[in-house]
Amino acid sequence: MRSQSASSQCSQPIGVFDSGVGGISVLKHIRELLPNEDLLYFADSRHAPYGSKSPEFIRERAFALADFLIEKDAKALVVACNTATAAAIGALRERYSIPIIGMEPAVKPAAAATKSGVIGVLATVGTLKSAQFAALLESYGRGITVVTEGCPGLVECIERGELDTPETCKLLEGYIKPLLDAGADTIVLGCTHYPLVRPLIEEIAGLEITLVDTGAAVARQLKKRLTEQDLLTDSSEKGSVTFGTNSEAEHTKVMMPKLLE
Numbered sequence: 001m002r003s004q005s006a007s008s009q010c011s012q013p014i015g016v017f018d019s020g021v022g023g024i025s026v027l028k029h030i031r032e033l034l035p036n037e038d039l040l041y042f043a044d045s046r047h048a049p050y051g052s053k054s055p056e057f058i059r060e061r062a063f064a065l066a067d068f069l070i071e072k073d074a075k076a077l078v079v080a081c082n083t084a085t086a087a088a089i090g091a092l093r094e095r096y097s098i099p100i101i102g103m104e105p106a107v108k109p110a111a112a113a114t115k116s117g118v119i120g121v122l123a124t125v126g127t128l129k130s131a132q133f134a135a136l137l138e139s140y141g142r143g144i145t146v147v148t149e150g151c152p153g154l155v156e157c158i159e160r161g162e163l164d165t166p167e168t169c170k171l172l173e174g175y176i177k178p179l180l181d182a183g184a185d186t187i188v189l190g191c192t193h194y195p196l197v198r199p200l201i202e203e204i205a206g207l208e209i210t211l212v213d214t215g216a217a218v219a220r221q222l223k224k225r226l227t228e229q230d231l232l233t234d235s236s237e238k239g240s241v242t243f244g245t246n247s248e249a250e251h252t253k254v255m256m257p258k259l260l261e
Contacts, residue, residue, distance in 0.1 A: 011235065014222070018081040021045070026080040049159075052124075103214055107136040
């Protein structure tokens with residue numbers, strides 16, 4: 001039986017943050033797997049996208065967001081952003097003692113799924129330039145061809161709520177076509193914003209192309225870590241979801257709960 005203090009800690013929320021609304025694609029998986037947990041989501045939309053920012057700037061933002069969520073009693077943190085994970089996950093884990101779960105582009109499962117031997121990766125420029133991504137290619141990219149596309153402008157479209165506009169479609173066509181032309185039969189969605197436009201990507205790429213992202217795997221890893229540290233909630237009630245953002249755009253606040261539906 002848990003002590004009162006341990007039970008109190010278990011009832012604390014899980015903090016999730018991203019450069020903007022993209023991490024809600026991960027939040028969905030967490031909500032499905034851990035429906036009784038209270039969740040706090042913060043979108044750092046004022047500073048989105050992170051992909052063009054320096055690693056030093058991203059680390060500063062990650063510390064600020066982690067401090068904010070821990071002040072709100074978060075018992076664990078999910079860095080629902082590939083770029084922030086690449087720049088800051090090690091520093092975050094050194095500074096804080098609570099479980100911290102990060103993201104990485106799904107190169108490993110994509111390499112296992114491809115039949116053509118060619119995988120495409122859609123990601124931010126920051127993610128593609130990171131040492132973490134280079135290590136992923138070194139570990140799992142041998143024997144296959146990996147074609148990458150940085151996607152400037154795409155996060156900004158998604159942040160504006162333009163999930164199926166002609167502009168977003170045109171951008172995606174320009175990023176996906178080189179991957180298909182290179183023979184990719186599997187495409188990694190290497191930014192948490194991109195699953196939010198998955199229907200558009202499927203329409204452009206074709207249903208025969210396999211799309212891979214890591215949201216579900218992150219949720220499973222979070223559950224594993226909480227179980228290991230006996231931090232899963234005792235509650236049998238459906239947990240709450242609280243959204244926050246530093247965006248001055250009113251549509252962001254309206255859009256975030258809708259993206260979770």
